[in-house]
Amino acid sequence: MATQHSKTAARLMISPAVILLLLWMIVPLSMTLYFSFLRYNLLMPGMESFTGWDNYYYFLTDPAFSAALTNTILLVGGVLLITVVGGTLLALLLDQPMWGQGIVRILVIAPFFIMPTVSALVWKNMFMNPVNGMFAHIARALGMQPFDFLAHAPLASIIGIVAWQWLPFATLILLTALQSLDREQMEAAEMDGAGPLDRFLYITLPHLTRAITVVVLIQTIFLLGVFAEILVTTNGGPGTASTNITYLVYAQSLLNYDVGGGSAGGIIAVILANIVAIFLMRMIGKNLDA
Amino acid sequence: MGKITLRNVQKRFGEAVVIPSLDLDIEDGEFVVFVGPSGCGKSTLLRLIAGLEDVSDGQILIDGRNATEMPPAKRGLAMVFQSYALYPHMTVRKNIAFPLKMAKMEQSEIDRRVENAARILNLTSYIDRRPGQLSGGQRQRVAIGRAIVREPAAFLFDEPLSNLDAALRVNMRLEITELHQSLQTTMIYVTHDQVEAMTMADKIVVLNAGRIEQVGSPLTLYRNPANLFVAGFIGSPKMNLIEGPEAAKFGATTMGVRPEHIDISRESGLWQGEVGVSEHLGSDTFLHVHVAGMPTLTVRAGGEYGVHHGDKVWLTPQADKIHRFGPDGRAL
Amino acid sequence: MSRRITARRTLIVTLAAWTVGLLIFFPILWTVLMSFKTEGDAIKAPFAMLFSDWTLISYEQVQTRSNYSRHFMNSVVISLGSTLLALAIAIPAAWAMAFVPGRRTKDVLMWMLSTKMMPAVGVLIPIYLIFRDTGLLDTRIGLVIVLTLINLPIVVWMLYTYFKEIPGEILEAARMDGATLGSEILYVLTPMAVPGIASTLLLNVILAWNEAFWTLQLTTSRAAPLTQFIASYSSPEGLFYAKLSAASTMAIAPILILGWFSQKQLVRGLTFGAVK
Numbered sequence: 001m002a003t004q005h006s007k008t009a010a011r012l013m014i015s016p017a018v019i020l021l022l023l024w025m026i027v028p029l030s031m032t033l034y035f036s037f038l039r040y041n042l043l044m045p046g047m048e049s050f051t052g053w054d055n056y057y058y059f060l061t062d063p064a065f066s067a068a069l070t071n072t073i074l075l076v077g078g079v080l081l082i083t084v085v086g087g088t089l090l091a092l093l094l095d096q097p098m099w100g101q102g103i104v105r106i107l108v109i110a111p112f113f114i115m116p117t118v119s120a121l122v123w124k125n126m127f128m129n130p131v132n133g134m135f136a137h138i139a140r141a142l143g144m145q146p147f148d149f150l151a152h153a154p155l156a157s158i159i160g161i162v163a164w165q166w167l168p169f170a171t172l173i174l175l176t177a178l179q180s181l182d183r184e185q186m187e188a189a190e191m192d193g194a195g196p197l198d199r200f201l202y203i204t205l206p207h208l209t210r211a212i213t214v215v216v217l218i219q220t221i222f223l224l225g226v227f228a229e230i231l232v233t234t235n236g237g238p239g240t241a242s243t244n245i246t247y248l249v250y251a252q253s254l255l256n257y258d259v260g261g262g263s264a265g266g267i268i269a270v271i272l273a274n275i276v277a278i279f280l281m282r283m284i285g286k287n288l289d290a
Numbered sequence: 291m292g293k294i295t296l297r298n299v300q301k302r303f304g305e306a307v308v309i310p311s312l313d314l315d316i317e318d319g320e321f322v323v324f325v326g327p328s329g330c331g332k333s334t335l336l337r338l339i340a341g342l343e344d345v346s347d348g349q350i351l352i353d354g355r356n357a358t359e360m361p362p363a364k365r366g367l368a369m370v371f372q373s374y375a376l377y378p379h380m381t382v383r384k385n386i387a388f389p390l391k392m393a394k395m396e397q398s399e400i401d402r403r404v405e406n407a408a409r410i411l412n413l414t415s416y417i418d419r420r421p422g423q424l425s426g427g428q429r430q431r432v433a434i435g436r437a438i439v440r441e442p443a444a445f446l447f448d449e450p451l452s453n454l455d456a457a458l459r460v461n462m463r464l465e466i467t468e469l470h471q472s473l474q475t476t477m478i479y480v481t482h483d484q485v486e487a488m489t490m491a492d493k494i495v496v497l498n499a500g501r502i503e504q505v506g507s508p509l510t511l512y513r514n515p516a517n518l519f520v521a522g523f524i525g526s527p528k529m530n531l532i533e534g535p536e537a538a539k540f541g542a543t544t545m546g547v548r549p550e551h552i553d554i555s556r557e558s559g560l561w562q563g564e565v566g567v568s569e570h571l572g573s574d575t576f577l578h579v580h581v582a583g584m585p586t587l588t589v590r591a592g593g594e595y596g597v598h599h600g601d602k603v604w605l606t607p608q609a610d611k612i613h614r615f616g617p618d619g620r621a622l
Numbered sequence: 623m624s625r626r627i628t629a630r631r632t633l634i635v636t637l638a639a640w641t642v643g644l645l646i647f648f649p650i651l652w653t654v655l656m657s658f659k660t661e662g663d664a665i666k667a668p669f670a671m672l673f674s675d676w677t678l679i680s681y682e683q684v685q686t687r688s689n690y691s692r693h694f695m696n697s698v699v700i701s702l703g704s705t706l707l708a709l710a711i712a713i714p715a716a717w718a719m720a721f722v723p724g725r726r727t728k729d730v731l732m733w734m735l736s737t738k739m740m741p742a743v744g745v746l747i748p749i750y751l752i753f754r755d756t757g758l759l760d761t762r763i764g765l766v767i768v769l770t771l772i773n774l775p776i777v778v779w780m781l782y783t784y785f786k787e788i789p790g791e792i793l794e795a796a797r798m799d800g801a802t803l804g805s806e807i808l809y810v811l812t813p814m815a816v817p818g819i820a821s822t823l824l825l826n827v828i829l830a831w832n833e834a835f836w837t838l839q840l841t842t843s844r845a846a847p848l849t850q851f852i853a854s855y856s857s858p859e860g861l862f863y864a865k866l867s868a869a870s871t872m873a874i875a876p877i878l879i880l881g882w883f884s885q886k887q888l889v890r891g892l893t894f895g896a897v898k
Contacts, residue, residue, distance in 0.1 A: 003344045005361055009803050010722035013714035017778060018730065020711065024771040025737050028745035035747060090642060098636040106882050107643035110650055113881035115832040117852040118870045122653050126863060132665040167646065169892065176889045214893050225741050228834035232856040249743040259747050270744040277739035281732055342794050363800035375795035379813040389799035
């Protein structure tokens with residue numbers, strides 16, 4: 001619905017963004033793809049040679065990979081479970097009439113704005129440290145042995161930290177969705193004799209389904225890339241106990257200088273992320289028509 | 291000057307043909323109304339003239355110059371949009387001044403013209419407010435003011451009254467008509483409301499599915515509708531259209547007679563029927579009468595015509611006011 | 623129309639909500655409190671810590687020992703620079719997609735989104751090598767480029783959803799009024815979209831400020847923003863609680879304040895308009 005003139009202008013206006021993103025996408029990704037078929041170590045420059053699928057073979061058969069894959073799934077799944085369930089409950093609570101709602105909202109949303117390195121270090125040192133951390137102090141006050149969270153339950157601890165960061169996101173989105181629920185619909189249901197639980201199950205929850213799906217998909221994209229939290233707390237250890245795919249690729253390429261292996265890992269990470277992305281894009285794409 | 295000529299104008303959106311091929315002459319100073327049901331292409335036609343859409347084929351001439359390829363700003367036309375399209379972040383003064391500022395006019399001249407337009411449109415006391423603080427009618431006047439100051443070759447109105455309530459609509463209708471009489475500038479006005487078309491136009495263009503059904507003065511269209519579509523569209527309540535043997539008696543495939551052209555009697559007449567719903571408007575009464583072998587007929591009776599549901603009445607169409615249409619729907 | 627709600631119910635809800643809210647906020651509160659203690663007091667048991675003397679010594683030490691202000695400036699330059707650059711590229715693009723939609727507009731939007739979903743590790747090595755070979759490693763300009771590109775899709779999307787809400791008729795009116803494309807965007811669209819542009823700016827400054835993959839990979843010292851600066855506390859300086867707290871407080875305070883202002887727009891920005 002426009003003239004040829006404005007269409008030409010539009011094409012001109014959109015091209016810088018498209019060209020830049022195209023370059024950002026294609027150049028490095030094709031380099032990664034190329035490297036993934038090379039024997040290429042930064043410590044041995046000039047020794048690059050073609051190795052076919054070897055890098056993929058080694059990366060996929062490395063026990064570290066299956067550990068990292070499991071950890072990634074546990075990390076993503078665990079955080080999603082905590083944030084979606086917790087976020088729904090919290091959103092329901094915050095949607096009730098109360099005093100100081102604005103302030104509570106601000107308190108709840110705050111962790112989302114904390115940079116990952118800060119939240120990870122604060123939890124690691126001030127709370128989970130087995131000697132001087134808050135939890136250790138509490139345990140001793142109760143006459144129990146302090147627990148070294150990051151040494152004995154590294155993955156669970158990281159899940160806890162990441163969940164704390166993402167709970168506000170889920171809460172905020174679900175709360176926004178709740179507030180768009182038609183009050184008259186609720187009143188109609190009440191007139192029809194539905195109790196509070198019925199109203200939640202048959203009206204609120206279906207209304208939230210879309211928002212929950214969005215939360216799950218978007219968080220998944222970000223959670224697949226969790227990195228800083230692991231880097232500053234456990235360095236992926238002990239052993240590979242808290243290594244996820246992202247961290248494994250980083251370790252392979254920039255700690256072991258194995259560009260070929262790291263690239264193969266990077267391509268695998270891209271494939272995994274794309275599987276999730278396809279679902280997310282369908283969701284958002286559908287919404288675009290509405 | 292504001293003579294606008296469309297030559298063989300066509301518009302397609304991809305495969306969909308919105309306007310097949312259309313010729314139209316609009317004389318300088320004329321008030322032309324494009325009227326038709328929604329989706330008939332009347333707004334598209336206006337946007338083609340404005341230059342907001344490209345024509346797929348054909349030519350648009352403004353005062354004899356070929357304007358087909360000109361961008362909207364160069365055509366010297368002003369447009370009043372359905373949503374008024376005021377700039378919400380500018381005051382009334384700045385809204386009205388905007389086209390002059392774009393034309394890089396001198397500030398003193400801008401001020402003079404804006405003051406003048408505000409005075410004509412009774413906007414002086416609101417001139418430093420923003421559109422959000424104005425009522426619908428005031429916004430409408432600002433939109434018109436923004437059009438006036440440019441002293442355009444022609445004004446284009448795209449259903450400008452459809453967002454106003456009924457009482458205000460009647461007022462604005464008068465104001466726009468008066469404006470036309472004092473400015474004597476060409477105006478092209480799009481509406482789906484045939485009452486607006488009848489009351490305002492010098493010339494009505496009835497559009498249907500992108501085609502011109504008929505062009506003419508309001509009374510021409512009322513007296514001599516060229517076809518069934520125009521007959522049914524112009525006039526309120528609608529013309530009664532009767533097919534079948536009864537029409538054949540008058541030598542037509544379809545015969546039409548307006549509610550105000552049927553005489554009603556309790557004793558005798560051509561058709562006998564039974565009164566269904568009767569609508570009392572005060573000044574008139576509209577009876578819906580069921581006659582065997584015909585669709586329900588609408589008949590206008592006097593304002594205080596006493597009649598009840600189920601009463602038997604006789605109807606007679608006035609002989610010189612009967613419209614006859616052939617098998618192709620055209621007037622005979 | 624509002625329903626009668628008993629004061630008792632409101633009281634219970636209020637208590638529950640405040641308790642949960644304070645619990646969630648507690649780690650931040652605790653960090654801020656600890657930053658005003660000496661190292662000796664900071665590692666004491668919670669109550670002893672809380673009732674010890676207040677001091678600003680940790681803030682002084684953080685600044686003198688590790689040059690906090692340089693990292694702070696790096697963060698400001700990188701996050702603001704990348705956001706402004708992204709806006710300059712995205713405003714025309716979003717204008718085009720919102721007001722002159724074509725058959726492929728939707729595909730372009732979805733494709734832009736898909737670039738955001740590409741995991742960073744997928745391109746880590748090439749970017750690292752390109753940066754190493756072009757001398758962009760550990761430079762502000764290098765990070766500005768990368769953060770502009772990774773946030774560009776979000777910026778385009780947010781602006782697009784805001785622009786979509788501006789009626790096209792107003793821009794057409796400007797065109798009829800003789801505005802060129804430039805004046806249409808400058809005098810009509812941009813002023814009308816100021817709230818949307820401002821919240822896009824805010825959200826992206828926050829995202830860039832907290833970005834902790836590329837900032838950690840591509841900087842070491844000169845251009846290191848606060849994320850990297852804090853990461854340097856992971857060991858063994860992390861055991862200096864008071865200094866870590868002071869550094870953390872300074873790193874999060876500006877963004878926390880910005881964040882509270884932008885929380886309403888946050889939902890829409892982060893869900894690409896899927897939840898409003």
